[in-house]
Amino acid sequence: MPSSLFNQPNDKNLANLVKQINVNKFNFWTLYQISRSAIRFGYWRYLALPLLEQIQTSCESIETELWISSLIYICKAQPLAFSIEEFASSESNLQFASLNLKFLVSTEKNQPFSFCVGYVNCLESTFRGIRSILTTLKVINLLNSEKHQAVIQSLGQFCNPIIEARQHWVNLCSKSFDADTQTLLQMGLMIRMCLMIEQYLSILNDPVVGTKLSEISMEDLGENTQKNFKPSAQTQGFFELLCWARNKLSSTNSVDLDPIKGLKTLMDILQRLVDFPLGLPRFFFQRVQITHFRLSISPQPSEGQGVFKISSMDLLPIVIEGTIESNNKKIIESVSVVLTIRRNNLVILYSFFYLFVKR
Known part of the structure; x- marks a missing residue:
């Protein structure tokens, strides 16, 4: 299927595409291939999900049903809005997906699922970290200005979920020595995203001690990998978005930075990052090298x-x-x-x- 079909950001266009696919009455294997491509291109909820739900009712083995069910939960985890409730729902769906995949790990034969479990857990921990920041901002908005400082002084504690997410990505990346370069690059970008959020929160907590965001290198990751291969459009787009986010946060970084305004700026940038259609990597579906x-x-x-x-x-x-x-x-x-x-x-x-x- 041409990649241009998946580059439609309008949800209505994706819904119309599902209708066109259903009119053609493709077999289940073709529907699965289309769904898999949609997931890899980042269009989980409005394109992959309805097609996978059609397949789920016709699975002939428990292993196939669990795999399709896991993908359905992952698709449902794509947030519909940038809100605490949506991220909590996403975490729950990813936990269900992880449980199914863990069962497949215990029964795996030719297709290992351990990377899938690790990747889903990393996504869940990342969403949890973002939700913790959203919760912090909500608490601040509910408090009067006199109590803001008490919450701001505790910002260092709110780095912990993001630190855990980064450590999960680092751990998964270190164990994925058979992964293709595209997958490793994508995980590297997730590590740098978590590091950027973590260090910006530390700056808001203590502008003097906090690390300069300019020290977070994005360009070296892109240059080193692009020498050997051409990144996908999604990976390249996310890479450029992260560079923009780092520069945007760096431009607002100063000793007299208002932490409340800083948090709101971070929220706007995180929403842009979450809205970006970054899909699951190839290694999630196909392990060519084992x-x-x-x-x-x-x-x-x-x-x-x-x-x-x-x-x-x-x-x-x-x-x-x-x-x-x-x-x-x-x-x-x-x-x-x-x-x-x-x-x-x-x-x-x-x-x-x-x-x-x-x-």
């Missing part, structure tokens, strides 16, 4: 326990062996396994896994 790690650790843990016990008299290091199976042509330069060790009475308890792969 790498499996099988590790064996000794001494072995006691049965039914989540930690490994060794006596303090035993010798370290702990032995870890394993195999790597991959169809990814990129060479794996290093694999790092991080273990957490603590002493409990006469034994040493250790648990792992944090696996870091460098290609």
Whole structure:
């Protein structure tokens, strides 16, 4: 389907497109392909959702039904308005999608769903962070001017949900070493968006100590990736929007900045960012390259326990062996396994896994 069909920002045009598709009476596989493209182009609610709901009633397996149901919940998570209620509803829908995907993770065979779970959780945490800022502004508007300062002094605490969202994106990105460059770029932009919000809130909390927004580099991300491939129109558009948002916030940054006006400016910019039709990345639907790690650790843990016990008299290091199976042509330069060790009475308890792969 031509990409121009998906570049219609008018919801009425998308609704008319759904009617045209229904008139053609496509089979369910074709409807799924159109829905998938719509989700990747960011048009979840008015184009992908009604088509997926048609497919859901005709799924022949529980796995297919759960996958389609997950996509439906994700489509419903696209906010209809920039409001606290809409973001709360979006979080709820993403939680339902995550539950379905987690079940698919436990039954996965050829198609891994772990990245899908991680991506949905990252979206949910990002929406939660934005909702917390909206809630803060609403509280300030309800208070008289004398009480504003008390809330403003607590702005640092409201950075926490955004910090958590950024950490979720960083963690997912570090584990997605098989992802295509387009997917990695998109996650990199989400990390920088969260960082920009986080640092602007810290500036509102303390203009003297806060980090300069100009230090958040966007251009290097775009330059480094564009040398090797051409970003999609959506990714390029979101990249340019983030650069504009950073410059806009930087221009309002000053020592005598009014925190109330600063929050309202941030809200206007966040609304622009949320309204942008950035879709799910390719890696969400298709993992062309897959790498499996099988590790064996000794001494072995006691049965039914989540930690490994060794006596303090035993010798370290702990032995870890394993195999790597991959169809990814990129060479794996290093694999790092991080273990957490603590002493409990006469034994040493250790648990792992944090696996870091460098290609």
